[in-house]
Amino acid sequence: MRIAVPLPGTMWAFDVISIIQIFDDDSVMYGSSDRPVIDFIANASSKALDHGMSIATTALRDYHEKPDLIIIPGFANPHEIATDRRTRDAKARLFTADPADALAIRDWLVASHREGVEIAAMCTGMFALAWTGLLDGVECTTHLPFLDDLAAQFPKALVQKDRLLTHNAKQRIWTSAGGSICLDLCIALLAEHAGQSLATAEANMLMMHYPRSVATRRSDGAPSVLPRPSRQSDEIIALTRRVREHLSYDWTLTTLAQTSHSSTRSFQRRFSEVMGVPPSTWLLTERLNAAKELLELTDLPMQQIALRTGLRNADSLRKHFSAAFGVSPSRYRQDFLRTELRPTENV
Template sequence: MTKVAMIVSDQAEPFGIGVLAEVWGEQYHPLDDNPVFDFVACTAEPGVVRGSSGFDFVIANGLEAAADADLITLAARRNYREEDPRVSELLRAAHARGATIMASCTASFQIGYAGLLDGRRCTTHWRYGAELAERFPGAHVDTDVLYVEDGPVVTGAGSAAGIDANLHLMRQWYGARVAATAARRIVVPPHRDGGQAQFVRAPMPVIEAETLAPVLDWAEEHLAEPLTVAVLARRAHMSERTFARRFRDETGTTPWQWLLGRRVALAEELLETTELPIEHVAQRVGFGNAATLRHHFGAVRGTSPQAYRRSFSCVESA
């Protein structure tokens, strides 16, 4: 029987705990006949562990309960900037004996404190990616994915992506049928396409353009048109070379990159708020056709326009 130990620390986040318990803590049910795991929750100081959402948890087992676990999972916590050296010691020992270690969201920091992210690809929630990279410069942080497996260390993005990461492990160890059965019980897809980019609503930066502001405002109202540097330069009463130089000076980017960002942002809005066919969305935002929209949308958002609409549409079905 595979033993799975869940480490719960001070300021633990309930959803992260629930994810781990749902995937690994389910007892035998005759309708699915999936394997049952030896699932144990443990903490550095057994007893009441303070939660992050106004209620606490009672954890009866100390960290010694994880000493022989095949998989050690870490629940995300609010005070992730504080290392627990006792957990770090446990993780180093577990790594040395060949156990698998899995963390999602802010729990990835604790793996870093243990020194186990050095030289490894990893991820965390997109809000904390820059901080994770700064704290652990030896880590290769990738916040464009839902999870990363690098050797025996698995890291997930936000807490919900912990479901994806854990189902990935289950799929590897027990096969696709077992993982799909577990996913069906939780009522989630067995595998999600795309990465974190599709879940990040990145606000377009406010550009303090002194001389080009009227041109930028005009361009945003005419995104459906073929806006070339020549067109924009004429609008600004400049040569193309002067316009391109002034554009970079005032916006920090190129006209093409600026237009791409605006068009993708407008496409997101139309996919969320309308039922326009994808071909019409492409035309409305200036990409011309659905194939070009799919190419650029996928490059920026890591998913297709159709998948984005399925996830984020706020249009109620009749």
């Protein structure tokens, strides 16, 4: 897997480091045939990030690889981007010192997408992606303070103010809010391209017990800051561990509430406060992720996978899996095995 990361301006160091951490973590990726290659692309041999940091890059004119995925980090000067009201081509001046360089990056993004490359944008990197026209008619999101500005500057983009992550499988476009959501985006991309087992291992390494997904809404009750540890939050976390260990059990909202010794209404409220999503959403996501791992790591038939993950039967597995990932379980297994057997390129 090859990832290209264009750096058309001064970018957030956090976003860039998030990409490196998730896709190039020695503790998880060491010796793995799925370990991605990351290429940083700019208009020079190095590029400045915020906080006085810089990173070595390959000049776009010298870059001849075809990546599988392009990830655009957020800009470190989002206020300037968000308040600019000039013409689209003039926005090139916001992204690089030389407008011609920005136009070259824009053309490269459009051409790469036309050739089938998937593109993801983080935080205020959305303004660069929207500038290409690739977000026209596509659901997208960005960091909370800049949602209105994105919608105003690019009215053809379908800005989703209640979404933290979006994925349009048909258009091969991912978008995310900023901050820690960038890590969630990278985990989702790792699962999509390298398999759920690697993504789960990396999430566990970073203590991301429940990475947020495209199903997570800003209005789901997720706190803006982490809640203070409490006996109730400890009980919810302990319950999630128990459920993960016994996914084959017929867990329902009622049985979860009974196990937690509370009413269904009270349990649903407390669970959403601690985990950021309703219990039904969390449970289905856990079951589908476990099914992904079994599809990747075993040759179990669909009925057995459905029973082990609590999805009851092969038809239910197929229905929920296809709705969540846009592909049937059997096709997912075939595609994953085909990727695993593909010869590794020399780099």
